Structure formats: structure tokens, C-alpha cells
């Protein structure tokens with residue numbers, strides 16, 4: 001389980017041999033202990049290298065051994081013996097160094113890592129603490145704030161980040177063991193005291209309380225998020241109807257209409273939930289492609305979870321009449337109002353009485369669709385997020401005539417599909433996309449004023465979003481928003497006159513996104529967007545000098561002078577305008593609670609979970625601060641209405657900024673007055 005060999009004359013090489021990931025089983029611990037003893041007692045050995053077999057250092061303690069009767073040597077004295085060794089011990093880390101594996105590396109005097117290694121202390125994800133020295137050694141090596149973050153999140157980090165933090169001494173792209181052996185030879189005979197991490201003083205931080213408070217805030221945000229996920233199930237509508245007064249109908253058979261990307265994902269999610277599906281697509285070619293795609297996705301999913309695929313539940317048809325006897329239809333045709341209206345007329349005529357008619361629209365007015373049917377009370381929105389079989393969020397949208405029973409049925413079906421469903425009102429963009437609008441708008445204004453896509457994205461990614469706004473737009477396709485802006489009469493071609501106007505209907509408007517689209521830059525799908533991707537469909541974003549030139553020319557034409565913009569301003573303008581829109585939504589009653597908004601943002605829009613969601617974050621920052629900053633930005637940008645603090649924000653601040661769970665009382669008062 002651990003083998004000692006001799007290399008380069010004086011190096012004792014201890015190789016952990018417990019495939020596949022060299023966990024520290026009793027036999028492995030015994031093996032390390034005996035090999036260390038042998039190496040330290042052998043006068044020919046002047047240094048030791050510890051590595052793992054098959055390109056993996058060590059995935060930590062053997063989780064299967066956890067229990068009341070752990071046998072074999074304890075890990076703590078074992079790692080102590082390594083640290084006090086009087087010959088340099090070098091860890092040659094590749095693959096993974098996790099949990100006890102990283103703790104083993106921390107007791108070595110030097111750490112050499114391959115560039116592709118992942119390191120971390122994931123014990124928290126198993127309900128444990130890094131009990132083999134991690135909590136003591138890591139802060140002494142990389143400081144308290146970074147250690148707290150790694151220990152409390154269990155996050156795996158790359159070798160590059162480990163090097164930056166000082167967790168490893170050197171990163172190599174070549175053979176790790178060779179590099180470690182060479183390194184060991186170079187430090188033979190050198191004093192080791194300074195290399196023993198446990199002997200170092202624990203760093204003193206003047207603001208230790210603030211550091212711990214920040215960690216506690218994260219914990220509070222995660223706990224809030226836990227309860228918020230459950231709270232959204234207790235939905236209510238402005239009419240007073242709610243989850244506990246409305247009964248869902250059973251849905252045994254559902255239809256999906258339109259088998260593009262969304263329709264396919266919804267079909268997969270329904271089949272996986274055990275619902276029998278009629279999948280309808282009028283174009284024969286698209287139908288065949290969809291059938292293969294759905295089959296492959298279900299097969300892959302079944303393999304991963306070790307269950308049999310649910311393909312037998314699905315029948316395919318190119319005839320809309322096939323939906324005649326289903327309990328519920330989810331329409332997922334192109335996002336075009338007149339097309340969807342026609343589809344709803346047809347559905348209303350074809351479906352058996354009582355069939356629920358749902359639309360997967362992300363932006364169109366649900367009431368317009370409902371008005372095309374005989375029974376508008378049976379129409380609701382089921383707004384899935386791509387890929388629909390993966391993304392957890394579902395917005396269930398009620399229109400002015402949707403019945404509580406219809407909402408209850410869609411919510412229940414969402415739950416059955418494993419979604420976190422949130423009931424929201426029918427406003428433009430519903431909750432999620434409506435709040436995205438001012439966020440994206442601000443990011444464009446920041447570019448006009450001197451920022452770059454890189455600067456804006458960096459600020460947002462460091463805040464915790466998996467992708468900044470520009471990388472996200474490139475991924476989802478810039479043409480989608482362009483089409484909507486054209487329909488709204490906002491996007492006007494710049495034309496040969498070169499005339500650019502920044503006002504539309506009295507509000508500031510940035511045509512930058514439209515200009516990119518006019519150049520055929522739709523994002524990843526065309527290989528060019530705010531970044532360049534090498535080829536259509538490419539995924540790796542690289543800075544594009546074309547965009548920098550465009551921004552410079554654009555500013556020059558409009559007489560705008562670029563000024564330095566810092567990350568704080570990016571965050572305040574993008575996030576506070578989004579928060580303000582969320583508060584407007586609450587004020588207008590399109591979301592019934594701040595938890596609804598937070599869950600939508602965490603599960604549908606990549607808002608970092610440890611920051612709770614936009615509403616929770618606002619209360620953490622301080623509502624008075626958010627108000628003051630919005631007031632400040634609105635004063636200098638009076639033509640940007642999304643920066644004007646909404647009534648609810650002012651009211652909340654005037655009421656002493658109560659915690660999120662108390663906002664409802666104030667929201668209700670404002671709604672009653674409206």
C-alpha cells in the first residue's frame with residue numbers, strides 16, 4: 001500500500017499504492033509509516049519524496065473506513081513523524097491532494113505540484129473538520145482569511161491558485177516526481193526548522209473579528225438560502241389564493257410542443273420524472289433530430305445515476321392533434337407572439353376539456369396567449385431555464401385570469417421534475433429577466449464611460465458569479481436581446497450617416513450591443529462577441545482588440561472621455577440597479593416575497609449562493625447604503641430611470657431597514673396604497 005524505492009543515489013521515494021485514488025486506508029497509513037521509518041534510518045537516504053501511484057497524490061482518508069471501529073495507525077502521529085523528520089521530505093503532488101491527502105502534503109517540508117493538480121480540504125462537505133492538522137497548518141502557511149474560505153467551503157483549487165496562495169512551493173508542467181526528486185537533491189542537508197509549518201506562529205490579524213464576521217455572514221446567507229428554497233413552495237397570489245388553499249390536479253400525461261433546445265430539455269425532464277410525454281414537432285427533420293437527442297440524453301443520465309432510461313414514456317408526433325387527450329401541454333415553439341397566439345388557439349380547440357395550457361415563454365405577455373383560448377384560467381407560464389433538464393429553476397407565471405388550481409398544478413409538476421419552482425406575476429421579463437435588464441444596461445454604460453468587458457466581468461466573477469455579464473451574454477447569444485430590442489423599437493441601425501443617438505424615449509440607451517450584432521457578432525455561436533472564441537461554437541473567451549478599437553471609436557464619435565472605473569463602481573452600479581428592480585417587482589406585487597427573488601437569482605442566474613440572493617445581499621450591505629449609492633448615481637445620471645431608488649427601498653430605510661423576513665409587512669402596506 002506504500003512502497004519505498006531508492007532513486008538518484010540518495011533519495012528515498014515513497015509511493016502510495018492504493019488505487020484508484022490512493023486513499024489513506026489503514027494499510028496505506030501502515031505502509032507510509034514503515035517506509036518513512038526505513039528511509040529515515042537508512043544513512044544512504046538524504047532526502048525523501050512522497051508521491052502517489054498512477055498520477056494521483058492522495059484523495060484523503062478512506063471514507064469507507066469511517067465508523068466506530070477504525071483500525072490501523074492513527075493519521076495524526078503519522079503526519080507528525082513526517083514533519084519532525086531530520087531529512088527533507090518533499091511532496092510530489094499530482095492529480096488530487098484532498099482532505100487528509102493535502103494534510104499529508106502540509107506536513108512535508110516542501111510541496112511540488114503538477115499544473116493540473118486540484119487541492120482542497122473538502123471535509124466540510126462530509127460533515128467533518130480537517131482533523132489531521134489542516135485547521136492548524138493551513139492558516140500558518142497561507143493566512144487565516146484564505147484558510148477559512150477553503151475550510152468552510154471545501155472548494156478545490158487549482159495548482160496555480162495554490163502557488164499564488166503559497167500553499168505549494170513550485171508548479172511544474174513536466175514529470176512531477178522527477179521535478180520533486182531533483183528538488184529534494186537540491187535541498188539535502190539544508191536546515192529544516194523554518195520548513196516545519198507547525199512551528200510557525202499563527203498569523204496575527206488586526207481585523208480578525210471582521211474576518212470572522214465575513215465568514216459568519218456567508219454562513220448566514222447559506223442558512224437563509226436553505227430556508228428560502230423551502231419558503232418558495234408556500235406560494236401566494238395577489239388574490240389571496242395560496243398553496244394551502246389550492247389543490248393541484250394530477251398530471252399523468254403531458255405534451256411538449258416544439259422540440260428545439262428548450263422543448264428537448266423539457267421532454268427529458270418530464271420523462272425522468274416518470275410523466276408520460278407526447279413530444280410534438282411539425283418539422284420532420286427537427287423531430288428526428290430531437291428523438292435522437294432526447295434518447296441520448298436519457299441514456300447518458302440513466303448511466304450516470306444507475307437507473308434504466310425512461311425512453312418508453314415518450315411518443316413522438318409531427319401532428320398537433322396528438323395532444324388531444326393529455327392533462328397538460330407545455331408550448332416551447334419559437335419566441336414569437338403571433339406564432340404562439342396561433343398555437344394557443346389551436347390547443348384550445350384540440351385539447352380535451354380541463355387540459356392545462358402552459359407556455360415556456362421567457363418574455364411574452366401571458367395574458368395575450370390566454371386571451372386566445374376558451375379557458376384563460378387554465379393558462380400559466382412554465383418558464384424553464386436552459387438546459388431545462390439540468391437547471392433547477394422554474395418560474396411559474398400566473399396571468400390575470402390564471403386559476404389557483406392551474407398554478408398549483410404547475411408548481412406540483414415542477415416539484416415532481418426536481419425543480420425549485422417559484423410562482424411569479426406576469427410582468428415584462430417576469431422576475432429574473434426583468435431584473436437582468438438594468439444590470440446589462442449598466443454594464444453597457446460602464447463600457448461607454450471607460451470600462452472594458454474584461455474589467456466588468458472580473459469584478460462580477462470575483463463577487464462570485466460563475467460568469468460576468470459579457471461572458472454570459474456571449475454564451476446565451478447576443479442576437480436574442482437584439483431581436484427583443486428591435487421589436488421594442490429600440491435598436492436602430494447606426495447606418496452610413498454614422499449618427500449614433502444615446503437617447504430613446506427620453507431615457508439613456510446604449511446601442512453597443514446592437515452594433516456588435518450588426519457586425520454578425522452573436523457570441524460563442526459565431527465565434528465572436530464581446531470576446532473572441534477562435535471558431536464558431538468555441539468556448540474559451542479571449543480578449544479581442546476589435547472590441548477595444550470599437551469602444552475607442554465609439555467614444556470618440558460621441559465625444560465621451562474614458563475615465564478610470566474601479567471594481568467597486570462596477571458592482572454598485574450593476575448590482576444595486578438589479579436590486580432596485582427587484583424591489584420594484586416586490587412593490588408592484590409581481591413577486592410575493594424577497595425569498596422568491598433570491599431563489600430565482602441563486603438557482604437561475606448564477607448569483608453566488610453564499611451571498612444569499614440580491615435581496616438578502618442588499619440587507620447585508622445595508623439598505624441605507626444601497627439607497628445612498630443609488631441616489632448618488634441617479635443624481636449624475638438622471639436619464640437612467642433604473643437608478644432611481646424605488647418607493648419600497650425608501651420605505652424600508654425609513655422603517656429602520658428591517659431584516660428580509662420582515663419586509664412583507666411594509667410591502668403589503670405599499671401594495672394596498674397602490
Ligand SMILES: CCCCCCC/C=C/C(=O)SCCNC(=O)CCNC(=O)[C@H](O)C(C)(C)COP(=O)(O)OP(=O)(O)OC[C@H]1O[C@@H](n2cnc3c(N)ncnc32)[C@H](O)[C@@H]1OP(=O)(O)O
Pocket residue numbers: 020021023059060061062063064065070075096098099100101122123126128129130131132
Ligand atoms: C482514519 C482516520 C483518518 C482521519 C483523517 C481525518 C481528516 C481527513 C479527512 C478526509 O480526508 S475526508 C476525505 C476527503 N476527501 C474527499 O472528500 C475526496 C473525495 N473524492 C473525490 O472528490 C473524487 O473521488 C476525486 C479524488 C476528485 C477523484 O474523482 P474521479 O471522478 O476521478 O473519481 P471518482 O469516481 O470520484 O472516485 C474513484 C473511486 O474512488 C473512490 N473514492 C474517492 N475518494 C474516496 C475516499 N476519500 N474514500 C474512499 N473512496 C474514495 C470513489 O468512491 C470511486 O470508487 P468506485 O465508486 O469506483 O468504487
